[in-house]
Amino acid sequence: xxxxxxxxxxxxxxxxxxISFHILFPAFTIGLAxxxxxxxxxxxxxxxxxxxxxxxxxxxxxxxxxxxxxVSGVVMSYQFGTNWSRFSDxxxxxxxxLLSYEVITAFFLEAGFLGIMLFxxxxxxxxIHFFATCMVAVGTLISSxxxxxxxxxxxxxxxxxxxxxxxxxxxxxxxVFNPSFPYRLVHMVLAAYLTTAFVVGAVGAYHLLRYKGNExxxxxxxxxxxxAAIVAPIQIFVxxxxxxxxxxYQPAKVAAMEGHFETHKGAPLILFGWPDREAxxxxxxxxxxxxxxxxxxxxxxxxxxxLKEWPxxxxxxxxxxxxxxxxxxxxxxxxxxxxxxxxxxxxxxxxYETTLFHKAALAMGPAGFVAILAGWFTxxxxxxxxxxxxxxxxxxxxxxxxxxxxxxxxxxxxVVYGIVFTTGVYYLLKLMRLGPLTGTPEGGPxxxxxxxxxxxxxxxxxxxxx
Numbered sequence: 001x002x003x004x005x006x007x008x009x010x011x012x013x014x015x016x017x018x019i020s021f022h023i024l025f026p027a028f029t030i031g032l033a034x035x036x037x038x039x040x041x042x043x044x045x046x047x048x049x050x051x052x053x054x055x056x057x058x059x060x061x062x063x064x065x066x067x068x069x070x071v072s073g074v075v076m077s078y079q080f081g082t083n084w085s086r087f088s089d090x091x092x093x094x095x096x097x098l099l100s101y102e103v104i105t106a107f108f109l110e111a112g113f114l115g116i117m118l119f120x121x122x123x124x125x126x127x128i129h130f131f132a133t134c135m136v137a138v139g140t141l142i143s144s145x146x147x148x149x150x151x152x153x154x155x156x157x158x159x160x161x162x163x164x165x166x167x168x169x170x171x172x173x174x175x176v177f178n179p180s181f182p183y184r185l186v187h188m189v190l191a192a193y194l195t196t197a198f199v200v201g202a203v204g205a206y207h208l209l210r211y212k213g214n215e216x217x218x219x220x221x222x223x224x225x226x227x228a229a230i231v232a233p234i235q236i237f238v239x240x241x242x243x244x245x246x247x248x249y250q251p252a253k254v255a256a257m258e259g260h261f262e263t264h265k266g267a268p269l270i271l272f273g274w275p276d277r278e279a280x281x282x283x284x285x286x287x288x289x290x291x292x293x294x295x296x297x298x299x300x301x302x303x304x305x306x307l308k309e310w311p312x313x314x315x316x317x318x319x320x321x322x323x324x325x326x327x328x329x330x331x332x333x334x335x336x337x338x339x340x341x342x343x344x345x346x347x348x349x350x351x352y353e354t355t356l357f358h359k360a361a362l363a364m365g366p367a368g369f370v371a372i373l374a375g376w377f378t379x380x381x382x383x384x385x386x387x388x389x390x391x392x393x394x395x396x397x398x399x400x401x402x403x404x405x406x407x408x409x410x411x412x413x414x415v416v417y418g419i420v421f422t423t424g425v426y427y428l429l430k431l432m433r434l435g436p437l438t439g440t441p442e443g444g445p446x447x448x449x450x451x452x453x454x455x456x457x458x459x460x461x462x463x464x465x466x
Contacts, residue, residue, distance in 0.1 A: 008395045010406040011083040014413060016380070018076045021417055023376060024369050025069030030144060030189065031196025032062045033137035036117075038223075040130050050219050057216070057436035058200075061428060063118055068424045075413075083406060087387055087397030091167050094160060094175060095150050102146035110139035141189065148188055152181035154388050155379070156249045167388075179249055183242040184379075190235045191375065194335060195368025197227035201338075202365025203432045205358040216436040218352050221361070225351065229339035236332060240295070247296055250389060251305050252314060253382035256321040258292055259285065260306045267292040267304040272326075275318040280308060282322075316384040320377060328374040331367050338364055 005013070036058055043051035080088045088096075116124060116132035124132075159174025160167045169175055204221030207214050247254045255261075259270040259282040269292040273285035293302040307315050338361060345351045387394045 007401050007403040007406050008398050010403055010410060011398055014406060014410040015079055020373055021421055022072035022076050025065050027192040027195050027372050029062060029065050029069055030140040030192035033140045035196055036062060037134045037137045040133050044126060044130055050215050053216055053436045054220055061431050064428055083399050084397050085399040094167050094169055098146055098150040102143055106139045106143035110136050144189055148185045149176050149181050152184050153178045155383060156180040157388055157391060180245055183245045187238050187242050190231055190238060191372055194231055197224045198364050198368045200224040201361045205361040207435050208352060209358050212352055225342035228335060229343050232336040232339045252310050255305055255307045256316050256318045256382055257325040259322050260304055261308055262306040263309060265303045266290040266301045275322045277318050316382050321382045324374045324377040328371050331371040
C-alpha cells in the first residue's frame with residue numbers, strides 16, 4: 001500500500017492520468033482535420049487567400065497536436081502489458097483485433113497522407129494535396145470508429161463466448177456494432193467537432209479583441225460560431241439518446257449519475273447535492289419533482305432504479321460520476337447558449353463588434369476539453385467495479401505487480417508528462433497568439449526544410465518573441 005492505495009487503485013490512476021492527456025489531442029485533431037479539409041476546399045473553390053492563410057495557420061497547430069497525440073497514445077498502450085496483463089490475456093482475442101484494425105485502416109491512412117498534407121503543397125498538384133487532406137480527416141474518423149467500438153464493447157459486451165476463462169468472438173458484427181456503440185461514436189465525434197469549434201472561436205475572438213477588422217479572425221470566428229449554433233443542439237439530442245441507451249444497459253451508472261440511491265416512480269431531477277455513499281443518500285439535494293423520470297423515461301411517473309437495487313460492491317464512485325456528469329451537462333448548456341447568442345448577434349449584424357461576446361467566446365476556448373474529460377470520467381468511473389461490464393472485475397484484470405512498482409512508474413509519468421506537455425501546450429498557445437499571417441510564402445509550412453517529423457510542420461521556433 002502507498003498512501004493507503006493498493007496496486008489496483010494506483011494502476012487505475014496511472015491509466016486515468018495517461019488517457020486524460022491522450023484523449024485531448026486526438027479529440028482536437030479529429031475536429032481540426034475536418035476543419036482543414038473544409039478550409040482547403042473553400043480555398044480551391046473560391047480562390048480567396050483568407051482560406052489559404054487560415055489553412056496554413058491551423059495546419060501548423062494540427063502538426064504539433066498530432067505529434068503530441070501520437071506520443072501520448074504509444075505510452076498508454078504499453079500499460080496493457082505492464083499493469084493489465086490479465087485483462088490482455090482474458091479479452092485479447094476480441095480487443096486485440098479491434099485495435100489492430102484501427103492501426104491497419106486508420107493509422108496507416110493518416111501516416112500515408114500526413115507528409116503530403118504537411119509538406120506537399122508545392123510538390124504535388126492542388127487536387128492531390130486536397131485529397132491527402134481529406135484522407136487524413138477520414139483517417140481520424142476511422143480511428144474514432146475502432147477505438148469507440150472497442151471501448152463500447154467493454155461497456156455493453158455481446159457477440160462473444162467464454163472458453164476456459166477467455167473471451168472469444170462468436171459474431172464480429174455483434175461485437176463491433178454493440179448496443180452502445182452508435183450512440184457513443186456519434187456523441188464523441190460531435191464532442192470533438194465542438195471542442196475544435198470553440199478553440200477556433202476563442203482564437204478568432206482573441207484576435208478580434210485586438211483588431212476587429214482582421215479578416216482572417218472574422219472568417220474563422222464566423223465559421224466556429226456556425227458550428228456551435230448547429231452542432232450544440234444536435235449534441236444535446238444525441239446525449240439524450242445515449243442516456244436512454246445507458247439506462248437500458250447500465251442502469252447502475254445512471255443511478256449514480258442522477259444521485260438516486262432509492263428506487264423512485266416519478267423520480268426528481270437532482271440539480272445539486274452531495275452523494276454520500278456510506279449513508280446511502282444524496283444530502284442537501286436541490287430537486288425538481290418528477291423531471292428526472294420525464295427526462296430518462298419520457299414519462300412523468302416512470303420508474304428509475306436506485307443504487308440500493310445492487311450490492312454495494314457493485315456501486316461505482318458515486319460522487320465522481322455525479323459531479324463529472326453535471327460538469328459535462330453544464331458546459332454543454334453553455335455551448336448551446338453561446339451558439340444561440342451568436343445567432344442573435346449575427347441577425348443584428350453585431351457578431352464582430354460585440355466585445356462582451358468575444359470575451360465570452362475566448363473564455364469558452366478550453367471548455368470542450370473539460371467537457372470531454374468530464375464525460376470520459378462519467379463513462380469510465382460509472383462502469384466500475386467492472387472493466388468489462390458485468391463480466392470481468394477491474395481487480396481481476398490487474399497484472400501481478402506491487403503498489404511500489406506502479407507508484408514509481410506513475411511518478412515518472414507525472415514528471416515527464418509535466419515537462420513534455422507543458423512545453424507542447426505552451427507552444428500551441430504561442431502559435432495561436434501569433435495568429436494567421438497573411439501573404440504566407442508559397443509552399444506553406446515546412447517548405448524550406450526536409451520534413452522529418454510532424455512537429456516540423458510548424459516553422460516558428462519555440463523561443464521566437466511574439
